[in-house]
Amino acid sequence: MKGKPLTTVHAKGNASSAFPHSAERGDDAAKRALHTVLTSLEDSKAEDIVTIDIAGKSALGDYMVIVSGRSNRHVMAIADHLISDMKDASLGNARVEGLEGGDWVLIDAGDIIIHVFRPEIREFYNIEKMWATPEIDEGTLH
Numbered sequence: 074m075k076g077k078p079l080t081t082v083h084a085k086g087n088a089s090s091a092f093p094h095s096a097e098r099g100d101d102a103a104k105r106a107l108h109t110v111l112t113s114l115e116d117s118k119a120e121d122i123v124t125i126d127i128a129g130k131s132a133l134g135d136y137m138v139i140v141s142g143r144s145n146r147h148v149m150a151i152a153d154h155l156i157s158d159m160k161d162a163s164l165g166n167a168r169v170e171g172l173e174g175g176d177w178v179l180i181d182a183g184d185i186i187i188h189v190f191r192p193e194i195r196e197f198y199n200i201e202k203m204w205a206t207p208e209i210d211e212g213t214l215h
Contacts, residue, residue, distance in 0.1 A: 103128075103135040103184035106164050110185055113158035114140050117151040119189070125204045127186075135184045139201055141192045145175030151189050152178040 107124070114122055119140040128135040142148035152172055159167055159182060168181040176194045180187040188200065 106159075106162075106182065106185055107136050107138075109158060109162045109164060110138055110155065110182070110187060113155045114138070114151065114187075116158075117154045118147075119151050120192075121195075123201055125201070127204065130204075134182075134186050136186070137200075137204065138185060138187045139190070139195070140188070141190050141195050142175075143192075145191060148178055148189050148191055149175040152180060155180060155187065155189075 111122065111124070119142060121139075121141045123139045125137040125139070126135070127133060127137050140151065142151045149172060152169065156167060156169060159165070164182060167183075170179040171177050176191050177198070178189040180189070188195075190198075
């Protein structure tokens with residue numbers, strides 16, 4: 074898997090041009106869904122948007138998206154807006170957990186798993202680190 078980025082950090086306004094490539098499945102539907110998700114998150118002013126390509130690494134889906142909201146209220150608003158945008162885009166009904174608390178909302182949209190955190194909660198769980206794979210220099214292996 075050399076040369077294939079695991080994560081993509083999105084700068085504001087660049088979501089549509091920063092798709093991780095899912096060579097294992099080549100699923101255009103997942104990419105279109107990802108575009109809808111990222112656009113919605115940017116519209117909601119979600120912060121620190123990170124996309125992790127998990128195709129071929131997990132049966133959970135093709136992408137995991139992790140974002141932060143500034144407060145409980147912002148986290149809930151981001152999630153509500155995203156759920157509405159996904160329905161409008163005919164992406165089906167996503168399974169949602171944690172919406173009532175606003176600390177961590179998990180949205181399972183099939184091909185895409187979205188985590189919306191308050192910054193403190195995101196830092197505590199640090200799920201980006203769980204999915205990170207260190208680059209190994211093959212010359213150092215014995």
